[in-house]
Amino acid sequence: MYTPWTYNSAPTEIIIRNSTMNSDEQQQLKSWLYDIATDRDKNAFTALFSWFAPKIIRFGIQKLNTESAANELLQETMTNIWRKAHLFNGDKGEATTWVYSIMRNLSFDMLRKVRSNREDTLSEDIWPMAEAQLVQEDSFDDHLMSSNLLKNIDILPEPQKEVVKGLYFEEMSQEQLATKLAIPLGTVKSRLRLALIKLKQQIGESK
Structure with a gap:
């Protein structure tokens, strides 16, 4: 969809002057x-x-830690404003409140994606390492491999253990596992992250 702008941030520091907005500025x-x-x-x-x-860029750098992420937040926020301007109701609130609500919601989505990607990367990094460490050099029997992996998984607390078993041995998706265990999806992700960290530590110590 066409939007009538492009934006390239300068590498120099952005300075925002804090000031109290008057009614004329809000009306504009x-x-x-x-x-x-x-x-x-x-x-x-x-x-x-x-x-x-400049205000969105400053917020983005503070919350997302990189200028590129801040630029992405700016572009996504302004694109949403262009698309959804018809939803703004000035009788119910100020323009700044409406725009900053869009900005904050998008920043939360971006942070969730970053965390999810980190968990996926951690999973992809640790699990092949676990298999390479635990499978005997001349034995590739599936049962033996599962037994060795389960032996290391036994170090985990039960809530983390059931998440790892469900995802890697029962081949369930995180969403399916959340439904089966009757827990939020975020809890599944948190337990998986903690479990993989502990497994990585255990594998490192056993080398």
Whole structure:
């Protein structure tokens, strides 16, 4: 979808001056949002973008730790504003509240993706290492491999053990396992992360 802007952040530090907004400034922001919603006004969007961009960048760097992630947050936020401007209701709140709500929700989604990717990477890194360490050089019997892996898994607390067994031996998805155990998906991910860290430590000590 077309959006009437591009953004390239400068490598220099962005300085934001904190100031209290007056009613005229809030009304101007509302006016720009209304113009975007009703007329798809590119000039209004550019003005709104210029006003919010440095603030979103600063927030993104603080919360997401990298300038590239902050730029992605800015682009996603402004794209959502362009698409959803018609949903803004100035009678129910200020423009800043509405925009920052979109920004925060997107930042939470980005943080969840980062954490999920870290867990997936940890899983992909540890499990092949566990198999290489535990399978005997001249024996590739599936039962023996499972027995050796289970022996190491026995070091885990029961909640972590049942998550690892469900995912790796029963080949269930995290969503299926969450349903089976009647726990939130986030709890499955947390238990898996802790279990894999402990397994990595155990494998390292046994080398």
